[in-house]
Amino acid sequence: MELTNRKKRILRAVVEIYIATAEPVGSKAVAQQAGLDISSATIRNEMADLTEMGYLEQPHTSAGRVPSTMGYRLYVNELMGEHRLTMQETQRINDALNLKMEELDRVIDRAGKVLSQISDYPVFTAAAPKKRVTVKRYDLLMVEENAFIAVVMTDNSVVKNKLLRMPDQVSDPQLQMLSTVLNSSFVGLTLEEMEDALDQMETRSAPGAFRLISLVVQFAMEVLNEQASQNVHTLGITHLLEHPEYKNLDKAKPLMNYLAEENEASKLPVTLENGQNMNILIGPENVNEALKDTSVVMASYDIGDNMRGVIGVVGPTRMDYAKVTARLSYFADSLTRMFGKGELPPGDAGEDGSEKD
Amino acid sequence: MELTNRKKRILRAVVEIYIATAEPVGSKAVAQQAGLDISSATIRNEMADLTEMGYLEQPHTSAGRVPSTMGYRLYVNELMGEHRLTMQETQRINDALNLKMEELDRVIDRAGKVLSQISDYPVFTAAAPKKRVTVKRYDLLMVEENAFIAVVMTDNSVVKNKLLRMPDQVSDPQLQMLSTVLNSSFVGLTLEEMEDALDQMETRSAPGAFRLISLVVQFAMEVLNEQASQNVHTLGITHLLEHPEYKNLDKAKPLMNYLAEENEASKLPVTLENGQNMNILIGPENVNEALKDTSVVMASYDIGDNMRGVIGVVGPTRMDYAKVTARLSYFADSLTRMFGKGELPPGDAGEDGSEKD
DNA sequence: ATTAGCACTCATTCTCCCTGAGTGCTAAAT
DNA sequence: ATTTAGCACTCAGGGAGAATGAGTGCTAAT
Numbered sequence: 001m002e003l004t005n006r007k008k009r010i011l012r013a014v015v016e017i018y019i020a021t022a023e024p025v026g027s028k029a030v031a032q033q034a035g036l037d038i039s040s041a042t043i044r045n046e047m048a049d050l051t052e053m054g055y056l057e058q059p060h061t062s063a064g065r066v067p068s069t070m071g072y073r074l075y076v077n078e079l080m081g082e083h084r085l086t087m088q089e090t091q092r093i094n095d096a097l098n099l100k101m102e103e104l105d106r107v108i109d110r111a112g113k114v115l116s117q118i119s120d121y122p123v124f125t126a127a128a129p130k131k132r133v134t135v136k137r138y139d140l141l142m143v144e145e146n147a148f149i150a151v152v153m154t155d156n157s158v159v160k161n162k163l164l165r166m167p168d169q170v171s172d173p174q175l176q177m178l179s180t181v182l183n184s185s186f187v188g189l190t191l192e193e194m195e196d197a198l199d200q201m202e203t204r205s206a207p208g209a210f211r212l213i214s215l216v217v218q219f220a221m222e223v224l225n226e227q228a229s230q231n232v233h234t235l236g237i238t239h240l241l242e243h244p245e246y247k248n249l250d251k252a253k254p255l256m257n258y259l260a261e262e263n264e265a266s267k268l269p270v271t272l273e274n275g276q277n278m279n280i281l282i283g284p285e286n287v288n289e290a291l292k293d294t295s296v297v298m299a300s301y302d303i304g305d306n307m308r309g310v311i312g313v314v315g316p317t318r319m320d321y322a323k324v325t326a327r328l329s330y331f332a333d334s335l336t337r338m339f340g341k342g343e344l345p346p347g348d349a350g351e352d353g354s355e356k357d
Numbered sequence: 358m359e360l361t362n363r364k365k366r367i368l369r370a371v372v373e374i375y376i377a378t379a380e381p382v383g384s385k386a387v388a389q390q391a392g393l394d395i396s397s398a399t400i401r402n403e404m405a406d407l408t409e410m411g412y413l414e415q416p417h418t419s420a421g422r423v424p425s426t427m428g429y430r431l432y433v434n435e436l437m438g439e440h441r442l443t444m445q446e447t448q449r450i451n452d453a454l455n456l457k458m459e460e461l462d463r464v465i466d467r468a469g470k471v472l473s474q475i476s477d478y479p480v481f482t483a484a485a486p487k488k489r490v491t492v493k494r495y496d497l498l499m500v501e502e503n504a505f506i507a508v509v510m511t512d513n514s515v516v517k518n519k520l521l522r523m524p525d526q527v528s529d530p531q532l533q534m535l536s537t538v539l540n541s542s543f544v545g546l547t548l549e550e551m552e553d554a555l556d557q558m559e560t561r562s563a564p565g566a567f568r569l570i571s572l573v574v575q576f577a578m579e580v581l582n583e584q585a586s587q588n589v590h591t592l593g594i595t596h597l598l599e600h601p602e603y604k605n606l607d608k609a610k611p612l613m614n615y616l617a618e619e620n621e622a623s624k625l626p627v628t629l630e631n632g633q634n635m636n637i638l639i640g641p642e643n644v645n646e647a648l649k650d651t652s653v654v655m656a657s658y659d660i661g662d663n664m665r666g667v668i669g670v671v672g673p674t675r676m677d678y679a680k681v682t683a684r685l686s687y688f689a690d691s692l693t694r695m696f697g698k699g700e701l702p703p704g705d706a707g708e709d710g711s712e713k714d
Numbered sequence: 715a716t717t718a719g720c721a722c723t724c725a726t727t728c729t730c731c732c733t734g735a736g737t738g739c740t741a742a743a744t
Numbered sequence: 745a746t747t748t749a750g751c752a753c754t755c756a757g758g759g760a761g762a763a764t765g766a767g768t769g770c771t772a773a774t
Contacts, residue, residue, distance in 0.1 A: 026736050039748050044737070062736050062754045141496045141508060149516050151498065151508060159506055161518045237595065238613045241606055249604055256595045383767050396717050401768070419723045419767050 001053055009036060010046050011055055012079040015067045019320050022244045024064030069317070072282045072295075076321050083326035089118055090330070097334055104303065104339065109233065112311065115331055116236030119324050120243070121315035122259055124268055126232040128300075128308045132190055133158075133227040135220050138182040145169045150216045152223050155188075156304060160223045164215055168208070178212050186217055191224045232268060234259045234314075245293070245316040258290040259314065272300050272310065278329060283317040295319050299332035303339045311335070358410055366393060367403050368412055369436040372424045376677050379601040381421030426674070429639045429652075433678050440683035446475055447687070454691055461660065461696065466590065469668060472688055473593030476681050477600075478672035479616055481625055483589040485657075485665045489547055490515075490584040492577050495539040502526045507573045509580050512545075513661060517580045521572055525565070535569050543574055548581045589625055591616045591671075602650070602673040615647040616671065625653070625669070633657075635686055640674040652676050656689035660696045668692070 013034040017025045027047055031040040047065055050056045055071040058064075067075065085093075096114040097107065108125050116123040139151040146169050151161045189197060198217050202210055237259050246252035268288075272279050281296045297319070298312030311332060313324050370391040374382045384404055388397040404422055407413045412428035415421075424432065442450075453471040454464065465482050473480040496508040503526050508518045546554060555574050559567055594616050603609035625645075638653045654676070655669030668689060670681050 024736090028736080040736095041748050041750090042746085045747090048738075058737090060755065061738095062734095062756075064736065137500075139496075139498050139506075143510070149496075149508065149510065151506065151518060153500070153506065153520075157520060159518050159520050161508060161516050163510075163514060163516050236617070238610070238617045241610050241613065247606055249598055249606065253595070253598050256598065260593070260595045381767090385767080398717050398719090399715085402716090405769075415768090417724065418769095419765095420725075421767065 001049055003053065006036065006038075007046055007050055008074075008079060009034060010043060011050055011067070011071060012075060014047070014050075014056060014065055015071060015075045015079070018067055019318055022318060024059055024066050026064035029064070067318075069283050069285070072317060072321075076280050076282070080322045080325075083322035085326055085330060089327070092118065093327075093330060093334065097338065105231075107338070108309065108311070108335070109235070111331060111335060112233065112235040115311070115313065115327060116239055119313055119315075119327055120239050121313045121319065121324070122234055122237045122239055124232055124234045124259070124312050124314065126230060126268070126310045127303065128230070128310060133224050134188045134190055135186060135194075135224070137187065138179060138216065138220070140175045140179045140182075140216070142170075142172055142175055145171075148175060150219055152216075152220045154223065154227060156227070156307065158223070158227060160219075162219050164219070166212070166215070170212070174212075178209075178216070181209075181213060182216060186213075186220065191221055191228065194221055194224070240315075243316055245318065251293075254290050255294060258288075268296070268312070268314075272298065276300075277332065278325065280321065280325070293317060295321075297321065297324050297328055299328045301332040301335035301339070309335065309339075358406055360410070363393065363395075364403055364407055365431075365436060366391060367400060368407055368424070368428060369432060371404070371407075371413060371422055372428060372432040372436070375424055376675055379675055381416055381423050383421035386421070424675075426640050426642065429674060429678075433637050433639070437679045437682075440677075440679040442683055442687060446684070449475065450684075450687060450691065454695065464695070465666065465668070465692070466592070468688055468692060469590065469592040472668070472670065472684060473596060476670055476672075476684055477596050478670045478676065478681070479591055479594045479596055481589055481591045481616070481669050481671065483587060483625070483667045484660065485587070485667060490581050491545045491547055492543060492551075492581065494544065495536060495573065495577070497532045497536045497539075497573070499527075499529055499532055502528075505532060507576055509573075509577045511580065511584060513584070513664065515580070515584060519576050521576070523569070523572070527569070531569075535566075535573070538566075538570060539573060543570075543577065548578060548585065551578055551581070597672075600673055602675065608650075611647055612651060615645075625671075634689065635682065637678065637682070650674060652678075654678065654681050654685055656685045658689040658692035658696070666692065666696075 010030060013030045014025045017029055017033065027040040027044040030043050030047070031038060034043075047056060050071075051058060051065060055068060055074060056065040057068045057071075059066060093111075093114060096110050105127070108127070112123045112125045134155050135152055136155045137153045139153075141149040141151065143149055143163065146167070147163060147165045148170060149161055149163050151159065153159045185201070186194060186197060194217060198214060201213060205213070237256055240246045240252055240256060240259075246255070278299045279297075281291075281298075283293055283295060286292065286294060286296060291314075293316065294314060295317045296312055296314050298310055300308050300310050303309050311328070313319075313328060315324070367387060370387045371382045374386055374390065384397040384401040387400050387404070388395060391400075404413060407428075408415060408422060412425060412431060413422040414425045414428075416423060450468075450471060453467050462484070465484070469480040469482045491512050492509055493512045494510045496510075498506040498508065500506055500520065503524070504520060504522045505527065506518055506520050508516065510516045542558070543551060543554060551574060555571060558570060562570070594613055597603045597609055597613060597616075603612070635656045636654075638648075638655075640650055640652060643649065643651060643653060648671075650673065651671060652674045653669055653671050655667055657665050657667050660666050668685065670676075670685060672681070
């Protein structure tokens with residue numbers, strides 16, 4: 001059987017009505033809104049064909065039709081219209097992003113929150129881990145005789161600090177020395193290399209000096225570790241409850257728990273095929289059991305020259321794909337514009353590389 | 358009518374059975390478990406009395422009894438038995454807290470998560486704002502010719518840094534100068550005082566120098582602002598869904614939204630009367646509308662010498678108060694032991710005052 | 715003072731029936 | 745050869761009663 005143009009238009013109408021109403025769609029409803037001047041009987045025939053072809057499904061004999069995964073897929077790939085953002089929405093997004101140049105993760109968090117609000121679905125964000133982060137430089141600042149601040153800057157311009165406290169006293173010259181050693185021997189190394197370097201140092205250093213060094217290096221290693229780990233956050237989980245498919249708590253609970261558990265959420269499909277910067281996974285296309293009846297729309301954005309972040313929306317398969325993709329891609333573009341290219345973004349108050357996590 | 362000892366024992370039994378079952382409690386059930394050898398008829402009489410006195414309520418004529426707010430109050434104040442933590446539980450708590458000496462807010466976050474898990478209720482945490490935080494010292498670290506790192510340390514030992522970027526070039530001596538100015542004129546001031554000082558400086562400084570100063574001071578002000586703001590987090594909201602009172606979504610939604618919205622949550626009753634370090638608010642004792650049918654159990658813990666944090670559990674009025682208070686007070690004590698007294702906690706890797714928020 | 719017994723109440727559950735949206739098929743109309 | 749009107753049929757969802765049973769309050773006996 002051939003998928004005529006008219007069939008496509010009908011399929012599109014079914015998907016859109018279903019997205020709007022969450023109820024199986026009958027032939028009459030399609031006849032009214034599809035815009036094609038055709039009687040419901042004809043549409044019934046066409047819909048029967050579409051069902052046979054696998055694009056539609058029937059929950060039970062006397063009910064309307066519901067798009068199948070295949071139907072959604074076709075809709076997303078070919079039929080979906082461009083959705084325009086209203087002025088109000090772009091305004092809202094821009095407000096959220098421009099508010100103030102803050103730390104990267106805060107901006108993303110806020111972006112996620114706004115995205116979740118305007119889309120009414122939960123949102124997850126993930127900064128794709130950077131493979132080889134290294135420390136670019138160390139600074140040590142004396143505070144009291146037995147405490148100092150270690151400032152560590154990585155090659156992706158993240159700066160972190162920690163107040164370190166010692167049992168023994170430390171003098172200013174000692175700190176100078178320490179700083180020299182760190183900046184010569186523990187710079188440009190990956191996490192593993194640092195570990196090795198530290199081990200080696202242990203054997204051929206005075207124990208006192210080594211304690212100091214190891215204190216700072218350990219902190220540096222924590223920082224690198226943090227940078228290397230996939231850090232997935234989910235926001236706005238409660239939006240799920242607003243959608244009829246989750247009015248049954250037994251449906252909602254597993255998914256909510258899945259999203260709420262951070263370690264679980266980290267299994268979200270936060271990777272994108274090479275080159276792709278937008279991806280839609282529909283229902284069973286998700287590998288994970290908990291996401292069986294759930295669609296995930298995600299987009300990537302650039303951070304600096306060689307990092308990528310992923311931001312995505314999670315919702316029922318009956319999700320307003322057009323709306324969501326429009327918003328999502330606008331977000332991703334905006335974020336890329338903010339963080340992509342050139343080490344760090346411009347901004348009145350300068351930039352902040354700290355506390356990225 | 359007098360509240361005899363027997364009446365109290367019956368009330369206690371009713372509360373505990375109701376806590377366990379979430380169903381109105383009948384005389385028969387009480388007779389079985391109360392341990393007093395008394396027939397259900399007698400208990401019926403006593404329960405009738407308790408109802409008249411206001412400690413119990415009857416949802417409808419032919420239903421069992423449910424504790425009233427007054428009943429819970431009495432239970433919590435007088436009748437509630439000590440609940441012992443199992444070895445396993447203390448172990449779990451200790452694991453969570455001792456894992457590694459990290460930043461304060463992470464430890465608290467983790468503590469909250471575990472508390473939420475072992476109590477099955479949402480948890481909120483709040484570091485009570487410190488009134489007068491001031492900057493103790495500034496450090497500036499040159500990075501490139503048009504970028505430097507500002508490190509700000511407050512008098513409550515919080516250290517924050519930010520990478521600042523400039524349109525103009527800055528020289529090392531210039532930075533030195535800047536640092537001197539900052540450390541002499543912008544130290545020991547509160548947020549408002551700093552604003553004033555900055556205004557004054559503007560009139561009588563060279564514009565170029567002022568831009569630099571204002572950049573750093575603005576950052577310092579952000580840090581102070583962050584310290585001064587009540588920062589409430591909520592964790593484990595989804596646990597609500599596990600309790601029968603929220604199986605009706607219309608009940609669950611407002612509360613979940615209330616807890617999820619951070620600005621809303623900040624209105625949580627996170628204050629404790631002077632001297633108190635544990636407080637229970639039962640149902641209507643909560644001022645807030647959204648918490649009308651909800652109880653809040655909270656405890657405070659010390660951070661350093663002059664800060665207090667609050668950690669609390671939110672749940673239905675039918676909440677296992679004994680269990681929750683036991684866990685909560687153990688947590689609060691542990692946290693106090695970790696962070697209380699003496700500026701910062703001991704720990705193998707030293708301590709961290711950074712990123713406290 | 716306590717308890718057994720009994721009539722009564724009422725939320726909950728189940729059953730059965732009805733309604734109406736929607737279908738598929740057939741026959742007429744274009 | 746399509747398209748459409750008409751009609752019989754299906755079946756989920758909803759509402760009305762009836763049955764159930766947990767629980768009560770009261771009375772009379774212990």
